[in-house]
Amino acid sequence: MVLHYIGIDVGATWIRIALATEAGEIIKKVVLRTPREGDRYTIANAISNKIENEFGNVLRDVKAIGIGSAGPMDLATGIVINAPNIPIHTFELAKPLQEKFRKPVIMANDCIAGVWGEKVLGLGKEHENIVYVTISTGIGGGMIVNNTLLLGKMGNAHEIGHIVIDVSGKMKCGCGGYGHWEAYASGANIPRFASKLIEEWNLNEQEKESPIYKAYKDDALSSELIYAKAKEGDKLSLRIVDEINKYNIAGFINIINLYDPELIVVGGSVALKNKELVIDRIRDGVHKSTGVVTSIPKILPTKFEDDVVLMGAIALAMKPPENLVKMLKYLQL
Incomplete structure (x- = not known):
């Protein structure tokens, strides 16, 4: 059979x-x-x-x-x-x-x-300490430490999207909490965070000519639009992406210090569709950080894509x- x-x-x-x-x-x-x-x-x-x-x-x-x-x-x-x-x-x-x-x-x-x-069929076959991070509609993670899958009492030991990376609590998360990573850098929440930034920043005339500013005024901002215009070199989009990546980098530094992985595999539509603007920027930020207390792991996009x-x-x-x-x-x- x-x-x-x-x-x-x-x-x-x-x-x-x-x-x-x-x-x-x-x-x-x-x-x-x-x-x-x-x-x-x-x-x-x-x-x-x-x-x-x-x-x-x-x-x-x-x-x-x-x-x-x-x-x-x-x-x-x-x-x-x-x-x-x-x-x-x-x-x-x-x-x-x-x-x-x-x-x-x-x-x-x-x-x-x-x-x-990733452990059984993918990039993690040869590793004992692996983290998978998704940056998509939400942000989440899964961890294997010394070949042991971490679970927690109910199976929720991996809710990294809800770690607090902003103690000022500027943004409210979909779960109801404030200052969570997911509230700043997930696909569902990026438009709200970008709108907040635009409201707070003193934009110059060039930035006010941006299609992102028009979309903000029309209440039509989307994650896809922000990253698409950033790839075209739009200054306001790139400024927003830089701000988002501050929180992504903080999240990854927390993960590395908490779990000491050999490998972090990254998935999710926001990350995989914008590898240079997300994964490459995170990798660069982690390497430049002075806050990582262990050796820096490999940070790679999943080969399984969607x-x-x-x-x-x-x-x-x-x-x-x-x-x-x-x-x-x-x-x-």
Whole structure:
């Protein structure tokens, strides 16, 4: 019998589902929009229907299902709880899928999945101390220290987007807190932060001619526009990007000092679509910093691109970490 695995990436905007071989190679991938409204079972039902429609003919050969989802979450019950970036903030996920397909479902935060995917299938194969950071709609991380996947009491030990990098609390985060990294440098919050900067700065005439200033006046700022114009050399855009990167660099310095990694792998749409303006600037800032108390790790973009969490979900299904399995009480039900 040929074994297969299913990986699921539940994001704020899209859900990606893939069928993979025993070696972790994707055979087929499908994408659906993350439901914007519904009850606590709507997302699981949408995923179930898609799996049945797309992979029904091989389900008998599927050994396990892995899930990487935006969080926070309660891993013991397989429930996502108060996710700030998903419209249905709290929803059942692992248990309904396990009951439906009668397969083990290994669930984790999307960035835990990401770092595990890098360890099992990606850039981290030869390393014992790895961090995965996503800079996307939100900011998150997953950590492996001395070959041990860090989890925490509920599976939320990696919420680096909510570390405080501005004690003045100038910006409010989607979670309700103030001064969090995610409030300054995530795709969802960059337009608000950029607007705040424009309001505070004494702009010169050239900056007021910027398309970014016009977009601000029209209430039409977006992360995509800011980075697109920065690539074209727009001075106001570059000034905003420089300010954002101060917080990104602070976040990375905190990560390095906290976890002492050999390798930091970076993913997420904001970072991957703007590698020179984000990843290269972070790497340069970290190397110039006098605040790093350990040796500086390699900082590299993931080679999985948009599929990093999906590959991580496949890796969770293929080779589930023992300490994670112990936390998933729904597996024993």
